[in-house]
Amino acid sequence: MINNSAIQFKYNALYKPNQLICGTGQTAIVTGWSVKQTIAKHLPSDNYAVIGNLYSPTRGISFLIRNLLANPYVRRLVILNATKEDKNAGGCQCLLDFFTHGFTEGKSDTGRDCWVIKSPITGYIDIEISATALEILRQNIEVKEAKTITEAVDLVNSYSTKETLEPWGEPLIFPEVEVTPTVLPGHRYGHRIEGKTIAETWVKIIHRIKTTGTIRPTGYDGKWQELIDLMAVVTDEPENFYFPEPNYLPIDRTFLEEYISQILDDSPYREGVKYTYGQRLRSWFGKDQIEQVINKLIGEIDAASAVMSLWDVQDHDKGGSPCLNHIWVRVVENELTLTATLRSNDMYMAWPANAMGLRALQKHIRDEIAKRSDYDLQMGPLITISQSAHIYSDCWQHTDLIIQKHYQKIINTEQQTYYDPVGNFLIEIQDDNIVVTRTTPGSGEIVACYLGKDPLRLSREICADSPAIQANHAVYLGIELQKAWLAIRDGLNYVQDR
Structure with a gap:
């Protein structure tokens, strides 16, 4: 131990630096889905080394571990595992399991060589990081779980009163393997993709983006490949949802059940949680917009004004604005359709859940109208308009494998039907x-x-x-x-x- 608690360190954020809050202490804080600034405001900067979110066990843990290996003076880690979103995503629990149970060599669900974390939650670490380095990290960092923001703050403050620990060694740096996609010429604005199911449509979407999308910096860290104003039309999603077998989607039924509740149900304000879509729809503006739309259509079935808005004019100033902004419900020829506008849409990881959650909302509205009136409406198409439809660079390898395995099969099956709406x-x-x-x-x-x-x-x-x-x-x-x-x-x- 170094007998000098006044020593200050400088965190070397090699990966995702714009997404981190850096301090000068020895304790790293992982906030899961909770807003990192909510913890930072309760702590002096010399009490922590870094504060950052962890959203995904398959995408985020490798970046976190790479940064920890580059900063051997970080000897303590506090993991805030506090919200429904944390439980649903599983990233924090999977990280805890890495330090507790370790890892083994294996393959990702897309066939990529990787380290698989020994956890009931699927989590991956890049194979380029050596097993020796991972074990060094596991043996030399003290890890604590916190269930509330208050508990996390107390843990970090208690660590700050202890003596400074010596670094466990020299920084270890493992460069990322960069994947450069081949981009073909194509339209920049305005795209239309149609499929029977969400799963089928998703494969066609990621194929279109990876084929002709423009590569741009994200504004945070890294790059994404993007199309602007992409309309996806899903025509025949079954009521209990279609999941391929084996499931190649980035979500499963367990995740979906929790996600749907975040769209349909209201939720109370909690420190560190920005909002849920359900909160924005049910109570944020002082009106239950879902009920308003149901009543509007019962009273005027042909109404073109059954609109729900999730954008708050104060979002410009506060930041953390919702990706889902606008929902329009319309009845045409006894079909209830739902059109949703998303200003920014992660089409690889988020769109399948977005689409299934919106489809559940569409069904809820249809069912409530049937209960309260004589209208027996059919489920029409679900339409999403993604103004920035993008795939992050750390998912490019995954998307390429999905496209190789499934795109041509879907297109071949579709072409055998010989159906074209134009006649x-x-x-x-x-x-x-x-x-x-x-x-x-x-x-x-x-x-x-x-x-x-x-x-x-x-x-x-x-x-x-x-x-x-x-x-x-x-x-x-x-x-x-x-x-x-x-x-x-x-x-x-x-x-x-x-």
Whole structure:
């Protein structure tokens, strides 16, 4: 021990420095989902080395451990494991289990080599960090769990009265493996993606972002790949939700159950907790907006003003503003649809939970209208508009593996259905002309007819009249029109799809 409690240290934040509050002491504080400033305001800066959040056991623990290894004078760690969000995410408990039970070599759920924390909660550490370094950390840092902010503050203050401990060794630095994605040309603004289920739509979303998204700095630390104004339309999510088997989504049913309550249920104010979406919808503005929307539609089923807002004008000044900002509910042809606008959306980790939570809200509104009125509405599509739709750089490897395993299967299955909302096109030859008849997708009513000898001109006319035609359908039409032209030129018989 160093017999000088006045010694001050400088925390070397190699990773995510903009997301940390640094002090000059020897105790690191992990606040989980609680607002880190809530603890910092109760402590002098020389009582702690660093204060930071931990949101995810699969993404955040590696950064935390890398920083601790780079700062061997940090000999004490206080982990605040206090909120429902902490319990649901499991990051703090998984970190505690790392120090208590250790780790073993294994693979992530996407097949990446990593250290797997010995915990009932799935947690990973980058394989590039040596096992020896991890053991050094486990043996030389004293770890305490706190269940409340007050308990955490008391623990840190009590440590500050003890003698200064010597560093456990020299700093150990393990550079990250950088993944550079290949970006293809594409639209920057305005995208539309549709799928039957949330899981299917999610794979298509991350494929679109990873293929054509622009790489930008995040404003915090690191980079993200981003598309601006991405609309996702989910048409047929089942009421009990579809989870693939094996489940490749970043959430499971246990997590979802807790997450849905954060959207549907009100919650009292708690120090260190910013808000929940349910709190913003139920009580934040002094009105229960979910009840308002239900009553609005019962009284005026065709209303276009069934709106819920989560944005508070004071969010500009306070910071920590909600990502989900606006919800619009509409009844069209006896279907209740819900459209949600999110200003900033982590499409890899957060969007599946966002979408399922919003779908649960949509069902709640539909069910309450049925209970209180004679309206028996069907569940219409769920639409999300993500103004900044992004994937963080520490998830790029994960997304690549998901895309490799699942994207082509989903597209192949989808294309085998041969369904396009713009309709069907029947191609035949009459008097040495190509005749294309367009029909509705359901009843088969004729809505348009195209006639000519030039397949390029015909395909352009059809696409001009049908700007929303599916890409695979447009390619199919081009092939068939060319075959029809070749049949005319060479005096052959033409039959569509043969």
